[in-house]
Amino acid sequence: MLRQYELVERVLSYDPNADEALLNRAYVYTVQKHGTQKRASGDPYFSHPVEVAGLMTDLQLDQETIITALLHDTVEDTLATIEDIEKHFGKEVARLVDGVTKLSKIEAMPEDERAAENLRKFLLAMSEDIRVLLVKLADRMHNMRTLHFIKKPEKRLRIARETMDIYAPLAERVGMYEYMREMQQLAFEQLEPDAYKTITGRLEQIRMQDGGQVDAIALAIKQALAEAGLQVEVTGREKHPYSIWKKMAERHVSFEQVTDIMAFRVITENEADCYAAMGVLHTVWQFIPGKFKDYISTPKNNGYRSLHTSLIYENSMRVEVQIRTRHMHQKNEFGLAAHWAYKQGDRPDGQVGWLRDLIEIVDASHDAEELLEHTRLAIYQDRIFAFTPKGALHQLPVGSTPVDFAFAVHTDLGAQTVGAKINGRHMPLRTPLNNGDVVEIIKSKKAAPQLSWLSFVVTGKARAAIRRSVRLKEREEVIEIGTKLFEDIAARVPAKIGKKAITDAVKRLEMSEPDDLMYAVGAAKLEDREVMEALVPGCTADMEDREDWSRQDKAISIRGLTPGAGYHLSECCHPVPGDRIVGLRSPGKGVEVHTIDCLQLATGVDADWLDLSWGKASKGAVGHLRATLYDRPGALAEMAGIFGQNMANIRALTLSQTEHPFGVYEVDLEVQDLAHLTRIVSALRASDAVAQAERI
Incomplete structure (x- = not known):
């Protein structure tokens, strides 16, 4: 663990103007607040924030970030408050600490909901200040390094899975590949212990048998480039076990069939030498078609720049080579953190766009499951490049469609999409895009996102926006139905109902606005008696019991x-x-x-x-409905439950059509009257199990 003076000296070595007294005060504060708390390893708890601060000094970050790292657990794990942090260390540090701190009030939530709420708060804070992400990644890195001390296997697996799904991809998206690789390695060891042990064992065997082959290949590459007049540094390494395992899983091959387990890095003096070095290597050794990637002229979304190629070395051995300048290398390994000089307006454009997309996903996600799904989609997929007709470049996950492209350009464009041209030809909206495609979106202001798009879009941003639009449209329909039903309820109240009575009823029902009341009526979430009582308290006192309210008189005249x-x-x-x-x-x-x-x-x-x-007393008939259900366990039971809650008897039920991920059912249903049938349709539309519902 870093001593107090060692940490301060590190900061002063790259920032002589740092406030030494403030840094000392923060170190002492975290030691005092965490006191006698212990980590699972038995070490004093304050050793963790001190080590996180040390990781931040390795990246030469500003003093506010170092202090935030020292204090990041005090609000969550001690009696300290955000107000205390602001009083002692200022508003900026308090804001950063609050961004990193987990929500303490959600401990009673289910695991997925708690994780989603933490992620939601974290993403929102990160969008305002990227230093929140840098501290959080360092925090997770140190926790992963000490994960093996945690005794409960289920807790280790949960933390490892969260790291693999969220934090390693986040590190990749901001270009911190060093962090990404180590997180993946440590998580892989927990999640797939047998595979990890097998692969590391095989790598050790190769290391003992090759007789320094990695060094020999690196020397051969350096000599070939030196003969061409290029001064370079060449290093070689084995791919780490998770990378090998992932390739084995994706290609369905054995370890022996993975031929390119060696990777070499060539560091040049300037950008022109990168291309010259690539030309030399392709001349001396045969390169593998389709394996060359130019991330210098077309950087990744996180700013990563490098040339990638694969060569066939002696004895048909495949090796991967990355070529980059020294400046590119520093930026590639540590991304934003590598060149961080904090100014609010200095963020790279690619990062601003990516963060904006994440925040749109946070806003559009309906629940914890959706948020986690959409966020994983947004941060953890391989990319392709597509262009607008004017030449603007957009990076998208592999498998993206014109609809994904439209939402990537702008949410409004995605919502108005009616067609698309790919490379000048009209193509179906579900067509997967390829690298270099030019995509022209045909739009209409009267258009709206379609539920069927969810069967082929792949980006989290598109899925979140489509689901949100569909929910809003359904809500408007339910409100319209509810308004008509409300008029009937209001007519039975012994008083004239005006705006004030409705406003008072909304307050009594603890709702926000009249539309909420109309939605609740349309979705059958309120009984008539509850609405009448909210409008005129006491007006139902002399009415019949609830059983009489729901009695079905099937006399028809x-x-x-x-x-x-x-x-x-x-x-x-x-x-x-x-x-x-x-x-x-x-x-x-x-x-x-x-x-x-x-x-x-x-x-x-x-x-x-x-x-x-x-006739006046007419009640009881058979209504015919068509309901489109999501094809998942419990959906049919949920629909039947809605019928039961609305006291409607099923006369006939048939599955008329199946088209993944939906099933279409036709139902004959005993109902009292049109209002009763309308309530059931609105209740079906409000259900998460039902995609569409209509009377036939």
Whole structure:
């Protein structure tokens, strides 16, 4: 563990103007606050924040970041508060500490929700100040280095999985490859111990057998470049075990079939020498087609710049070579942290765009599961490059479609997409894009994101925006239905209902606005009695018991028929009390009752038409519904539960169509009247298990 004077000397070595007294005060503060707390290793707890601060000095970060690293656990694990931090160390440090601190009030939440809430807060803080991310990555790095001291296997696995899914990809996205590799290595050791042991054992065997082959190849590369007049540094290494295991899993090959386990790095004096060195290597050794990548002219989204190529060395051995300048190398290994001179406006454009996308995902995600899914999609995928017609470059995950591209350009463009041209040709929106494609988006202001897009989009930003749009559209429909149903409820209240009564009812029901009330009515989340009581407290005191409210009286009477005349409700349109109806009377067939808009009426031109209406007490009929459910366990049960909650009996249920990830069901349902049927449709639309619902 770094001693106090050693930490201060490190900071002063690269920042002579740092406030030595403030750094000393922060060191003493964290030691005092953590006191006798111990880590799983048995070391004093304060050794952890001190080591995190040491990692920050390795990156030569400013004193506010060093102090934040020292204090980052005090609010979470001691009695210190953000107000205390601000009082002793200023607003800026307090803001940074708050960004890194986990939410203490969510410990009772399920694991996924707690992780999502922590991630949400962290991403929002990171969008305001990237130093929050740098401290958090160093914090996670040190925790991973000491992970083996934790006794509970399930806790070790949870931390390792979170590191692999969230923090290692975050490190990669800001260009901190050194951190990314070590995190992946340590997490891989916990998540796949057998594979880790096997691969490290095989690498050790190769190391003992090759007789210094890595050094020999590095020397051969350096000599070939020196003969061409290029002064370079060449280093070689084996790929780390996780990288090898990932390649084995992706290609479904054994360890013996992974031929390029050696990687070499060539460091040149300038950018021109990078291309010259590549030309020499491709002349001396055969390069493997399709393996050359130019990240100098087209950098990665995180600012990474380098030339990558793969060569066939002697004895058909494949080796990977990376060529870059010294400046590129420093930036590539530690990304933003490598050249950090903190100014609010100095962030690279690529980082601003990426962070903006993450914040849009945070805003659009509906729950913990969605947030974690969308964030993983946003930060953990291989990339391709596509262009707008004007030449603007956008990086996207492999497998992206024109819809993903449109949302990457701008959320509004994605929402208005109706078609696309790829390289000048009209193509389906689900077409996967390739490297270098020129994509032109055809838009319409009247368009809206379609639910079916979720079956082919791959970016977290697109999925989050589509789901949000669909939810808003469904909410508007439910509000419209709820408003009509509310008018019926309000008409039964013994008072005239105006805006003030509605506003007071919203407050009594602890809602935010009238639309929330209409949505609750439309989605059948409130009973009529609750709404009436909220509008006029006490008005339901003399009404019948709840059982009487829900009683289904299935007596039907129809006005306009001759007394005693026979009739039947048509099965083509399934009229229910509340629909506008007409009758068709044919000789010997009785009267068929249809809804006024039934398409079958066109076939009854030779029959007598009767102007019919429902009797006052008419209740009970069969409604016909079509519901599109997500194809997942419990979805059908949830739909049946909605029918039960609304006291509707299922007469028939058929699966009419399946198209992953949906199943379409048609349902015959006993209902009281049109209002009852409308409530059920709105309740289905409000369910997470139901994609679409409509009356047929």
